[in-house]
Amino acid sequence: MIMAEPVEPRESELPVPEEESTLVRRARKGDLAAYDDLVKRYQERIYATIYHMTSNHEDANDLAQESFIKAFQALKSFKGGSTFYTWLYRIAVNKTINFLKQRKNRTHMSLNDIDFNAEHDPDLMALISDNTPRRAAGLTELQKKLNEALLKLSEPHRLVVVLHDVQGESHEEIAKVMDCNIGTVRSRLFYARQQLQGYLNDYLK
Amino acid sequence: MNQDENNFESLRRLLALKRHEIPPPGYFNRFSAQVINRIRSGEAAPASVSERLHAEAPWLMKFLQIFEAKPAFAGAFAFALCLFLVFGTVLAERPDYSTPQPLLQTAESSSASVAAVSQAVLPQPNDQTLLASGSSSNSASSLQPVASMFGQQNPFAQQVSFSPSGN
Numbered sequence: 001m002i003m004a005e006p007v008e009p010r011e012s013e014l015p016v017p018e019e020e021s022t023l024v025r026r027a028r029k030g031d032l033a034a035y036d037d038l039v040k041r042y043q044e045r046i047y048a049t050i051y052h053m054t055s056n057h058e059d060a061n062d063l064a065q066e067s068f069i070k071a072f073q074a075l076k077s078f079k080g081g082s083t084f085y086t087w088l089y090r091i092a093v094n095k096t097i098n099f100l101k102q103r104k105n106r107t108h109m110s111l112n113d114i115d116f117n118a119e120h121d122p123d124l125m126a127l128i129s130d131n132t133p134r135r136a137a138g139l140t141e142l143q144k145k146l147n148e149a150l151l152k153l154s155e156p157h158r159l160v161v162v163l164h165d166v167q168g169e170s171h172e173e174i175a176k177v178m179d180c181n182i183g184t185v186r187s188r189l190f191y192a193r194q195q196l197q198g199y200l201n202d203y204l205k
Numbered sequence: 206m207n208q209d210e211n212n213f214e215s216l217r218r219l220l221a222l223k224r225h226e227i228p229p230p231g232y233f234n235r236f237s238a239q240v241i242n243r244i245r246s247g248e249a250a251p252a253s254v255s256e257r258l259h260a261e262a263p264w265l266m267k268f269l270q271i272f273e274a275k276p277a278f279a280g281a282f283a284f285a286l287c288l289f290l291v292f293g294t295v296l297a298e299r300p301d302y303s304t305p306q307p308l309l310q311t312a313e314s315s316s317a318s319v320a321a322v323s324q325a326v327l328p329q330p331n332d333q334t335l336l337a338s339g340s341s342s343n344s345a346s347s348l349q350p351v352a353s354m355f356g357q358q359n360p361f362a363q364q365v366s367f368s369p370s371g372n
């Protein structure tokens with residue numbers, strides 16, 4: 001009887017979580033190249049979440065870098081109970097919330113530019129081209145008003161809106177990141193949207 | 206929930222604007238290199254107290270977060286703590302009447318032991334013969350005057366010898 005030789009699965013066939021766990025294992029041993037891959041994989045999402053929470057590019061840059069550094073230093077304590085992404089998200093969110101609590105009442109916005117695609121988004125164009133007061137406001141003005149309204153929310157409410165309505169995360173993932181149950185996420189999201197509707201009433205008619 | 210989603214549809218469309226806010230061009234090309242360089246140089250912002258608590262005592266942070274979310278809990282906890290302290294203080298200052306019996310017993314036993322000692326040390330009326338014999342070497346129980354004090358002879362002291370009546 002001829003035994004078929006076990007075939008090693010090609011790298012492209014490996015499921016993503018396993019690949020991530022391999023990178024994490026290598027990074028835990030001090031392999032900075034592996035950690036560089038992990039940083040590249042999640043940098044945009046981590047940066048975007050922090051940026052939408054702070055409305056300040058410089059703060060978001062510092063906090064995102066510090067989150068990745070802290071995660072690398074704490075990799076030994078990562079037990080694998082959740083995905084690396086959720087664990088990393090938790091570090092970034094805790095760091096951001098602590099930062100926002102410390103800088104309370106010292107809000108300074110430093111907003112990023114709006115990309116070219118926004119001008120071709122029919123929904124956004126509809127918001128600024130109707131015969132309403134919002135017509136006068138260009139995209140930049142709308143962006144400023146939107147960020148000001150977000151900054152009026154408490155940190156947990158802002159985080160839920162950012163993660164769900166901006167980042168497109170699921171309720172389950174948000175619950176894991178915020179270490180609370182899904183019901184809490186839903187109720188916070190409802191309350192936060194109500195608040196935002198009140199603040200942005202002129203732009204939502 | 207679908208009703209809520211419909212109610213907030215225009216808000217969600219407005220929030221979509223946030224997705225179009227992008228950092229300066231080339232920002233993410235440099236980002237990971239900056240992070241790795243900072244890790245290599247061992248540079249990191251020192252962890253704040255709250256960050257350390259988050260890492261080392263998450264239960265304490267959760268406890269504090271409950272207080273932060275619901276100040277009524279903080280008030281109730283503080284009230285309970287004050288009540289506990291006042292109760293403890295009152296209890297500590299109150300005289301304890303609960304154990305009089307052992308004290309009396311101790312007093313009785315101590316007086317009994319004192320009596321026993323005194324019986325052993327002090328002469329009893331029945332011991333006249335022993336005293337009279339002068340054979341006791343116990344100077345404390347002896348009624349003899351001290352022959353010399355501070356090395357000087359007492360001029361008024363006289364040597365007296367007793368002899369048993371039978372001899």
